[in-house]
Amino acid sequence: MKEKLQNFIENAGWPRIIIGLFLVSLFIAAPFVGVRIDASLSDTLVRVGMNGVLVLAMVPMVQSGCGLNFGLPLGIIAGLVGAVTSIQIGITGGVGFLIAMIIAVPIAAVLGWLYGQLLNRVKGDEMMIATYVGFSSVALMCMAWLLLPYTSPTMIWGYGGSGLRTTISVEGFWLNALSKYLHIQIGEFFYFPIGMYMFFALMVFLIWAFFHTKTGTAITAVGSNPDFARASGIDVDKMRTISVVISTVLGAIGILVYEQSFGFIQLYMGPFYMAFPAVAAILLGGASVNKASMANVLIGTFLFQGILTMTPSVINSVMQTDMSEVIRIIVSNGMILYALTRKVTVKR
Amino acid sequence: MASKKKGSMSFKDIIANNAVPIIFIALSAVAIPISGFSATYLIQEMLTRLARNSFLVLSLLIPILAGMGLNFGMVLGAMAGQIGMIFVTDWAIVGVSGMMLAALIGTPIAILLGYICGAVLNRAKGREMVTSYILGFFINGVYQLVVLYTMGSIIPISNPQLVLSRGYGIRNAINLTGLRHVLDNLIPLRISTIDVPIATFILIGIFCLFVVWFRKTKLGQDMRALGQDMKVAEEAGIPVERTRVIAIVISTVLACYGQIIFLQNIGTMNTYNSHDQAGMFAIAALLIGGASVSRATITNVFVGVILFHMMFVVSPMAGKELIGQAQLGEYFRVFVSYGIIAIALVLHAWKRMREKAEARRSLRGEK
Numbered sequence: 001m002k003e004k005l006q007n008f009i010e011n012a013g014w015p016r017i018i019i020g021l022f023l024v025s026l027f028i029a030a031p032f033v034g035v036r037i038d039a040s041l042s043d044t045l046v047r048v049g050m051n052g053v054l055v056l057a058m059v060p061m062v063q064s065g066c067g068l069n070f071g072l073p074l075g076i077i078a079g080l081v082g083a084v085t086s087i088q089i090g091i092t093g094g095v096g097f098l099i100a101m102i103i104a105v106p107i108a109a110v111l112g113w114l115y116g117q118l119l120n121r122v123k124g125d126e127m128m129i130a131t132y133v134g135f136s137s138v139a140l141m142c143m144a145w146l147l148l149p150y151t152s153p154t155m156i157w158g159y160g161g162s163g164l165r166t167t168i169s170v171e172g173f174w175l176n177a178l179s180k181y182l183h184i185q186i187g188e189f190f191y192f193p194i195g196m197y198m199f200f201a202l203m204v205f206l207i208w209a210f211f212h213t214k215t216g217t218a219i220t221a222v223g224s225n226p227d228f229a230r231a232s233g234i235d236v237d238k239m240r241t242i243s244v245v246i247s248t249v250l251g252a253i254g255i256l257v258y259e260q261s262f263g264f265i266q267l268y269m270g271p272f273y274m275a276f277p278a279v280a281a282i283l284l285g286g287a288s289v290n291k292a293s294m295a296n297v298l299i300g301t302f303l304f305q306g307i308l309t310m311t312p313s314v315i316n317s318v319m320q321t322d323m324s325e326v327i328r329i330i331v332s333n334g335m336i337l338y339a340l341t342r343k344v345t346v347k348r
Numbered sequence: 349m350a351s352k353k354k355g356s357m358s359f360k361d362i363i364a365n366n367a368v369p370i371i372f373i374a375l376s377a378v379a380i381p382i383s384g385f386s387a388t389y390l391i392q393e394m395l396t397r398l399a400r401n402s403f404l405v406l407s408l409l410i411p412i413l414a415g416m417g418l419n420f421g422m423v424l425g426a427m428a429g430q431i432g433m434i435f436v437t438d439w440a441i442v443g444v445s446g447m448m449l450a451a452l453i454g455t456p457i458a459i460l461l462g463y464i465c466g467a468v469l470n471r472a473k474g475r476e477m478v479t480s481y482i483l484g485f486f487i488n489g490v491y492q493l494v495v496l497y498t499m500g501s502i503i504p505i506s507n508p509q510l511v512l513s514r515g516y517g518i519r520n521a522i523n524l525t526g527l528r529h530v531l532d533n534l535i536p537l538r539i540s541t542i543d544v545p546i547a548t549f550i551l552i553g554i555f556c557l558f559v560v561w562f563r564k565t566k567l568g569q570d571m572r573a574l575g576q577d578m579k580v581a582e583e584a585g586i587p588v589e590r591t592r593v594i595a596i597v598i599s600t601v602l603a604c605y606g607q608i609i610f611l612q613n614i615g616t617m618n619t620y621n622s623h624d625q626a627g628m629f630a631i632a633a634l635l636i637g638g639a640s641v642s643r644a645t646i647t648n649v650f651v652g653v654i655l656f657h658m659m660f661v662v663s664p665m666a667g668k669e670l671i672g673q674a675q676l677g678e679y680f681r682v683f684v685s686y687g688i689i690a691i692a693l694v695l696h697a698w699k700r701m702r703e704k705a706e707a708r709r710s711l712r713g714e715k
Contacts, residue, residue, distance in 0.1 A: 070478075122697035127478040129697060132690035139683035146676055163673075276485075326496065329489030337486050340479045341471040 015338045016284060016303075019331060023303055026310040033317035039189035040309055047305040049179075049196040050261045051281065053203050053254035054274070055301045057247050058282040062292040063211065064243035065223035066119055068283075068336070071130035072275035073138045074115055075251020078108035080141075083256060083265045084164060087173050088152045097177035097260055104252040111137075112248030116241035131275075138272050145267050168265040177260045196261060203253070208294050210246070219243050223290055254278075280304060280332030283339045307331060368688065369638040372655040376662065383665035390661065392542050397657040398650065399532060399548040400613040404606035404630045405637075405649045406552070407599050409559055412644045413568070414595035415575030418631050421465040421480035421596065425603025426623035427491045428458035432604070433527070433611055434499070434518060434619070438507045442526030444534060447612055450527075454604040461487060462600030466593030473578070477641075477693075484627060495619060518619050528615035548609060555602075556646050571595055575642065606630075632656055632685040641696035659684065 009017060030037050054072065061069040082104025086096050115133065119126050146163040150156060155168045169175075181195030210216045221229040222239045230236050255274075259265050282292055285300020312324035363370065380390070404422070411419040432454030436446045465483055472479040499505050500516035512519055532545035562568045570591050573581040582588045607626055611617050634644060637652020659681060667677020 118694065121701065122694055123701060124474070125477075125693060125697035125700075127475065128481065129690060129693045131478065131481065132686055132693060136683055136686040136690045139679060139686050142679040143676055143683065146673060146679070147671075323493075323497065326489055326492045329492065330486065333482050333486035333489060336482045337468065337479065340475055340482060341468055 012286065013338070013342075015335060016286060019284060019303060019307065019335075023306045023310065026307070026314045029318070030310065030314050033314060035310075035313045035317060036189055038187060040313060042190045042192065044302070044306045044309045045192055046179075046196075046261065047309060048301045049193055049200055050258045051254075051278065051305060052200045052297065052301050053250055053257050054278045055254075055281045055285075055297050056200075056203055056207060056294075057250035057254050058278055058287070059207060059292045059294070059297060060219065060243040060246040060250070062282070062287060062290060063223045064219045064240050065226060065290055066240055066244060066247075067127040067130070067289055068279045068339075069130060069244075069247050069251075070127055070275045070279065071115060071134040071137075072247075072251045072278060073134035073271040074111050075108050075248035076255040076271040076274055077137055077141050078111055078248065079104045079252035079255035079259075080265060080267060080271065081107055082252065083170070083259055084150060084155060084168065084267075087155055087168065087170070087265075088150050090152065090173075092173050094174065094177045094181075097174040097256065100174070100256055101253060104256060105249055108249040108252035109245055112245035113241060115248060116244035119244055120237045120240055134275055135272065138269065142268050164267055166266070166268050166270070168267065170259055170263055170265060174260055175263050178257060179261050193261070196257065199257065203250070204294050204297065207246075207250075215239070215242065276332060276336070277304065277308075280335045283335045284331075287339075288342065289339055304332070366638050368636055368692070369651055369655060372636050372659065376655065376658045379659070379662045379666040382669050383662045384669065385662065385665065388541055390658070393661050394654055394657065395542065395544055396532075396613065397660075398653055399545040399552070400610050401630065401633065401653050401657065402552045402649060403555060403609050404603060404626055405634050405653055406555055406559065406646070407602035407606050408630060408634055409644055409646070409649070410562070410571070410602075411595050411599045412639070412642065413563065413575055414571035414592055415578065415642065416469065416592060416595060417477040417641045418634070419480055419596065419599050420477060420627055420631065421462075421469075421483050422599060422603040422630065423484040423623045423627040424461040424465055424487050425454075425458045425600035426607035426626040427487065428454040428461055428600070429604040429607035429611070430617060430619070430623060431457055431491075431495070433524065433608060433617055434495070434505075434510065434522065436527065437522055437524060438505050438510055440507065440526065443530050446527050447530055447608060450608050451605055454608065455601055458601040458604035459597055462597035463593060465600060466596035469596060470589045470592055488624070491623075492620060520619055522617040522619055524611060524615055524617055527612045529612065531609060531612050545613075548613075551609070559646060567591070567594065628685065628689075629656070632688055635688050635692040640692060640699075656685070 012020075027037065027040070030040055054076075057072060057075060058069050061067065079100075082100040082102075085103050086100035089096075089099060091099055118133065119130070122129050148164070150164055154172075155164050157163050157165055176193075178196045178199050179193035182198075183194055184190075184192040186192075211220060218229070218234045219239045219242065221232070221234060222236050226236050229239070255271070281300040281304035282296055283300065284303045285296035285298065287293070287296040287300065308324070308328060311327050312322060315323050315327070404426075407422055407425065408419055411417070429450070432450035432452070435453050436450040439449075441449055464487075465480060468483055469476045469479055494503075496517045498516075499518050500511040505511055505518070510518055510522060529545075531548050531551070532543075534547035535550075537544040537546045563572070570581070570586045573584065573586055574588060574591055578588055603626070607623065610626065611622065614622075633652040633656040634648060635652065636656045637648035637650070639645070639648035639652065663681045663684075664674045664677040667680060668674040670677075
């Protein structure tokens with residue numbers, strides 16, 4: 001028994017266990033401080049659905065050995081272009097959402113391909129470069145948002161008549177386009193968007209299935225040992241590029257799923273730090289810098305979003321202050337730091 | 349410099365080695381006339397900004413020497429400096445003595461943080477930059493925890509003007525009235541209408557001499573050896589991990605002083621944001637000055653600060669004059685600062701890969 005426990009601790013790692021226990025204790029403490037468990041659980045689940053695809057976007061690049069995709073904003077930007085263009089066209093409901101996706105995916109694919117070409121030339125330094133590629137693309141798009149000729153009055157600044165607003169509401173267009181299909185409402189507080197989860201499940205299944213195809217296996221092989229992969233005749237650079245393209249496309253889809261539930265499109269500096277919560281979540285779920293699975297995505301997103309939802313309400317009630325932001329910073333960056341400093345037996 | 353070995357540098361080499369600063373000189377040359385600023389205004393601005401930022405940028409040099417890349421962890425030092433500033437403001441100690449005291453309080457904190465940073469980076473060899481970058485965010489969380497929740501409750505803060513209305517936690521912006529310009533105006537010098545912060549420049553000068561001297565010491569030579577090749581250095585008997593920690597500690601402590609100099613010039617402190625920008629701006633400036641991830645000189649620092657801040661001052665105005673939107677110039681500046689870091693990192697990685705491939709070829713006996 002003791003050995004089993006030790007094994008479990010070894011496998012899961014201390015930070016993950018501590019955070020898991022912290023979350024459990026938050027849920028236990030919640031009713032005592034007057035926070036409704038069903039409402040919190042529902043909030044957590046909605047957030048998991050919202051962020052799930054963005055976290056999923058980490059998997060392909062981690063698997064191919066490109067490291068954590070700090071360049072996620074690149075995919076997000078493609079998603080944003082899709083979103084605003086769809087609103088500009090003005091078709092509402094699920095079709096509008098679909099159109100946003102149809103526009104976003106090819107853009108993401110092209111950006112991802114370019115991004116992949118870049119990352120193939122900087123093997124070993126991907127993560128730092130990805131971070132700054134993400135940052136500079138966000139800044140570049142800041143200029144573009146000001147200049148692009150969008151005209152829909154719901155999106156541009158009221159005065160001046162040009163330039164997109166920093167936050168655009170998707171209400172009246174495709175708010176809850178996915179979430180509204182089939183949702184469960186138990187009691188007053190518990191709400192579970194099945195539609196969004198079905199979409200998320202579909203994405204997870206597609207990626208899972210993809211990693212069981214020939215190409216997917218080859219990508220995993222490249223990630224675990226590039227030299228060996230090359231020796232067995234796999235085109236390493238091509239596999240890496242494919243993984244980066246998939247990551248970027250998932251980033252674009254992920255942000256659309258996020259927005260339809262959140263209700264707002266955040267432009268300008270909005271996507272700036274969006275990679276970090278996703279990175280932290282997948283690491284929290286047990287992924288390492290060079291290995292990630294679907295289970296990591298699900299567990300990690302739940303743990304991370306659980307903490308984000310529970311800390312403000314519970315800690316506020318206990319201590320009368322809002323420490324959630326600080327806790328979020330420490331937990332997410334602590335998790336990334338832990339993953340980066342762990343001795344990994346991987347060959348470059 | 350690699351080119352020294354090959355004898356004289358050709359014109360092409362000069363261009364290739366200094367591509368980044370040349371591009372920025374060209375950019376400024378276009379943007380300055382558009383912005384319509386007067387020469388005296390720009391000179392004054394540049395002098396102020398040189399005095400304000402050089403020290404922070406200089407603090408990056410030593411980790412580069414030790415082959416640890418750009419020390420994104422310098423924000424740790426900046427935070428230490430800010431904690432010093434908070435206490436000095438609270439105790440209402442003004443003038444140069446206040447600054448000295450702030451530095452004195454900041455130093456042990458910076459040493460501790462620098463040690464932590466060094467120890468963490470030793471566990472992440474080969475990924476120092478991204479690790480130090482994330483470490484900056486992490487310690488920022490701890491800093492917020494300390495400053496926002498324990499100051500005024502556990503750590504006594506007597507001045508109610510510093511404390512948030514809820515009774516604890518430091519306010520978002522602190523007015524450093526007693527410390528404003530104390531170093532800059534220590535030795536007043538005025539050339540026609542331009543103020544020259546002589547004392548600050550003297551301090552920066554002394555520090556440059558320190559860097560030059562430091563490179564010649566045993567420790568400096570060890571660091572250089574480390575920067576060339578960690579394995580060889582280890583076999584030569586250099587205590588690798590210890591030397592790396594020292595390099596980071598020095599850098600962190602200097603960043604702490606740099607931030608204090610920076611803040612005394614600005615005169616107000618943005619408790620929760622000042623340090624974030626410090627790291628980004630210093631690194632961008634150094635890279636614009638023509639430094640790379642593995643090689644940086646004192647000249648790079650000064651050229652970089654001038655060029656980066658020239659763009660800083662000029663681009664919003666130029667954007668406004670050109671397109672009618674100052675915001676556009678502002679975003680352009682943000683884009684350039686991030687873009688330049690991205691490009692510098694890419695070039696560095698690229699070069700390293702090429703060298704590796706070349707080494708492989710020569711091993712095989714081709715060439």
